[in-house]
Amino acid sequence: QVHLVESGGGLVQAGGSLRLSCATSGLTLTEHAMAWFRQAPGKEREFVACINWSGTIYYEKSVKGRFTISRDTNNNTGYLQMNDLKPEDTAVHYCAAASDFYCNVIRESFAYWGQGTQVTVSS
16 A cells, blocks of 8 residues: 655745655655645645756746655655745645656646645745
């Protein structure tokens, strides 16, 4: 059975940094794409970043240059380093794993989800 557990969210001032972690079990990150999505109140869940089975990385335009997605394949843990945070980054952030190798910006492409971690950025 696959489990994903996020941690690392919190409250930070604008311009600050947070590092989110996604501990996985029941899958191997070299065989699955892993992504981060986020959902702000009253909005749809949106794509943030993805790393595919071979390590190729994709970012949503508004986070490129500020966020870095990575993974540790030894312990099957994913990360999202978030720098220069802005109030518009405030959202519940979710990690997700695909049932196959490839990244996609569509949430329905991801079979496994964590419970989410709240990120709040104050101005």
